[in-house]
Amino acid sequence: MQPDPLDVKFDMARKPIRQRWYLRPLTWAGSFPDVWARRLKIARHDVDGLKPPYLLLCTHMAFMDFKVTTAALFPYRANYVVAIDGFIGREWLLRNAGGICKRKFTNDLTVIKHIRQVIANGDVLALYPEARYSLIGTTSVLPGSLGKLVKMLGAPVAVLNIHGNYLNSPCWNLNKRKIPIAADFGRILTAEETAALPLSEINERIRTAFAYDEYRWQLENQIRIDYPDNAKGLHKVLYQCPNCLTEYLMDSDGNRLWCGHCKKEWVLSPLGQLNATQGETEFSHPPDWYEFQRREVRRQIEQGTYEVSDEVDVDSLPNAKGYINIGKGRLVHNLEGFSLEVATRRGPLSLKKTPASMYSCHIEYNYDARGDCIDLSTLQDTYYIYPLNLHNCVTKIALATEELYACHQQKKTSPDKG
Numbered sequence: 001m002q003p004d005p006l007d008v009k010f011d012m013a014r015k016p017i018r019q020r021w022y023l024r025p026l027t028w029a030g031s032f033p034d035v036w037a038r039r040l041k042i043a044r045h046d047v048d049g050l051k052p053p054y055l056l057l058c059t060h061m062a063f064m065d066f067k068v069t070t071a072a073l074f075p076y077r078a079n080y081v082v083a084i085d086g087f088i089g090r091e092w093l094l095r096n097a098g099g100i101c102k103r104k105f106t107n108d109l110t111v112i113k114h115i116r117q118v119i120a121n122g123d124v125l126a127l128y129p130e131a132r133y134s135l136i137g138t139t140s141v142l143p144g145s146l147g148k149l150v151k152m153l154g155a156p157v158a159v160l161n162i163h164g165n166y167l168n169s170p171c172w173n174l175n176k177r178k179i180p181i182a183a184d185f186g187r188i189l190t191a192e193e194t195a196a197l198p199l200s201e202i203n204e205r206i207r208t209a210f211a212y213d214e215y216r217w218q219l220e221n222q223i224r225i226d227y228p229d230n231a232k233g234l235h236k237v238l239y240q241c242p243n244c245l246t247e248y249l250m251d252s253d254g255n256r257l258w259c260g261h262c263k264k265e266w267v268l269s270p271l272g273q274l275n276a277t278q279g280e281t282e283f284s285h286p287p288d289w290y291e292f293q294r295r296e297v298r299r300q301i302e303q304g305t306y307e308v309s310d311e312v313d314v315d316s317l318p319n320a321k322g323y324i325n326i327g328k329g330r331l332v333h334n335l336e337g338f339s340l341e342v343a344t345r346r347g348p349l350s351l352k353k354t355p356a357s358m359y360s361c362h363i364e365y366n367y368d369a370r371g372d373c374i375d376l377s378t379l380q381d382t383y384y385i386y387p388l389n390l391h392n393c394v395t396k397i398a399l400a401t402e403e404l405y406a407c408h409q410q411k412k413t414s415p416d417k418g
């Protein structure tokens with residue numbers, strides 16, 4: 001008898017292999033023409049004598065980042081930690097190209113074991129610690145455990161900070177604008193330093209090397225984007241009106257962004273600055289608008305009023321063969337974290353994720369041309385959760401996940417607050 005497809009789980013425990021020799025020319029052929037077309041320039045610093053094995057931390061804004069990484073490492077090979085949705089229908093290829101599978105925002109000790117194996121093999125381990133594409137072109141929250149991983153590996157650490165891929169195809173509008181790419185590639189820690197330096201200093205060096213703001217980079221380098229639909233989709237990320245504070249009623253088209261409630265309108269300039277068509281411009285720099293929304297969510301959390309609840313349709317991704325719809329249910333996100341209840345054909349499914357268990361949350365815009373979704377993972381499965389009634393709410397849920405975690409961490413470190 002065939003097992004139920006829901007019971008066929010991806011084999012996370014299988015050891016990573018060194019990238020097959022016959023695939024290496026293919027990775028180069030698949031990468032160099034594309035990065036050359038985008039006039040990639042790599043600024044290298046402090047890389048004298050840098051040879052594998054080492055840990056390479058890369059910023060993440062688009063699939064193109066993998067090609068930039070391949071070009072930057074040439075002629076060396078690497079193993080990559082890749083989310084399971086990257087493996088769909090191509091598990092063989094990813095395994096043989098040295099991929100290590102992870103489910104996003106889970107604490108998976110098996111992955112740590114695999115990473116150690118790669119360093120022991122004498123190869124480069126490429127990690128995208130933001131674990132998702134940047135939503136607004138600034139650094140996503142990094143896991144606090146990164147410094148510990150670095151210390152445990154005892155290998156040198158380099159950072160590849162890539163500019164241009166967010167502006168070229170932001171996750172809220174993937175049409176390509178053909179923006180040039182620039183990357184900074186440098187060693188930030190020697191093996192000796194990872195052993196000698198305190199955790200706080202290691203984390204600080206990573207944070208400094210990882211800082212980026214693509215709209216600032218655009219302005220500083222005077223990169224004009226004349227793509228006519230450059231702001232189309234921006235309301236997915238900027239979902240709250242700074243004028244009347246209404247949520248979820250923002251909309252966009254062409255180079256314009258507007259509020260469906262108070263009708264205020266903003267235009268995105270070719271240099272990436274927002275200007276109100278009438279009255280005050282609240283935030284000309286798009287990331288400032290995004291951070292304003294974070295403060296609003298934080299306020300709702302502190303007042304105890306934060307809650308998002310909706311009927312949802314849920315897909316499961318137990319293995320790399322593809323999504324399986326498991327039915328409809330309800331998702332609640334509030335001060336207790338996530339609660340998902342689904343009536344599946346195999347009985348009720350109940351998943352809880354506390355604020356302390358997730359420092360961030362993965363979301364997708366218009367995923368599979370079907371709609372926005374939130375994904376929640378256990379170590380064995382990933383659920384793709386599509387809200388059915390609430391419009392444009394997933395960015396707020398992602399921000400709230402980060403702020404709930406931050407509140408929890410603060411409580412932990414200030415004993416008088418219990």
Ligand SMILES: [Zn+2]
Nearest residue numbers: 241244259262
């Ligand atoms: Zn408004």
